Amino acid sequence: MTQLTPRCLILACGNTLRTDDGVGFWLAEWAEQRFGDQPGVRVIADHQWTPELAEDVARAESVLFIDCSLDSAPGSINLKTVEPAAGNRVLGTHHQSAAELLALARELYASLPSNAQQLTIGASSIELGESFSPSVSAALPEACRLIEETVFRLMA
Numbered sequence: 001m002t003q004l005t006p007r008c009l010i011l012a013c014g015n016t017l018r019t020d021d022g023v024g025f026w027l028a029e030w031a032e033q034r035f036g037d038q039p040g041v042r043v044i045a046d047h048q049w050t051p052e053l054a055e056d057v058a059r060a061e062s063v064l065f066i067d068c069s070l071d072s073a074p075g076s077i078n079l080k081t082v083e084p085a086a087g088n089r090v091l092g093t094h095h096q097s098a099a100e101l102l103a104l105a106r107e108l109y110a111s112l113p114s115n116a117q118q119l120t121i122g123a124s125s126i127e128l129g130e131s132f133s134p135s136v137s138a139a140l141p142e143a144c145r146l147i148e149e150t151v152f153r154l155m156a
Contacts, residue, residue: 007040008154009060009113010147011101013049013067020074020123020136023143024066027119030144031066031151040155049096057101058109062154064147065098065118068136072122075135077143079150082116115154119146 010031014024028045035041044056049065057063065082072078084102096104098118106112121143124133132140 005059005061006042007061008042008151009056009063010035010041010043010151011049011053011057011063011065011098012043012045013047014045015047015126017128017130018126019129019131020068020121020133021126022130023068023121023123023132023136023140026132026140027066027143027147031147034144034148035151038151038155041151049098049101051096051101051104053096054101054104054108057113058105058111060113062115063098063102063113063117064150064154065101065116066147067098067118067120068123068126069120070123070126072120074122074124074133075139076122077119077139077146078122079117079119079146082118084112117150117154119143119150 012024012028016022082098085099
């Protein structure tokens with residue numbers, strides 16, 4: 001599924017050993033299975049979004065970022081457009097937000113995806129563990145439906 005210029009890059013992050021924080025990895029695995037036959041889709045999952053991913057973001061026509069959210073109600077699903085972070089900022093060497101990765105892609109590669117979306121699921125817990133909370137488990141079917149719908153829209 002890898003290629004130099006994916007029409008849709010799915011970029012997920014999370015920690016599979018911290019309960020609901022692992023939902024990004026789970027959804028990335030689901031997306032790999034669902035879109036494995038789609039040559040225009042590339043899926044990358046990692047524990048955090050690092051500056052090295054800016055090149056992948058810059059090469060993609062569109063990006064769907066996937067993560068959990070501690071700022072949302074447990075199990076709630078949010079899909080929103082992401083714009084590059086504004087202003088002068090200090091480059092971190094570890095975790096970057098979706099907006100920071102877009103800004104970094106623009107700064108380093110003079111390129112941005114034509115569309116960037118972020119899907120988050122509200123986390124109930126990020127304590128040590130490998131199982132999702134009931135609220136996140138219940139949200140998975142709707143999250144998968146939204147990912148599928150969003151990827152097909154971004155590919156159109």
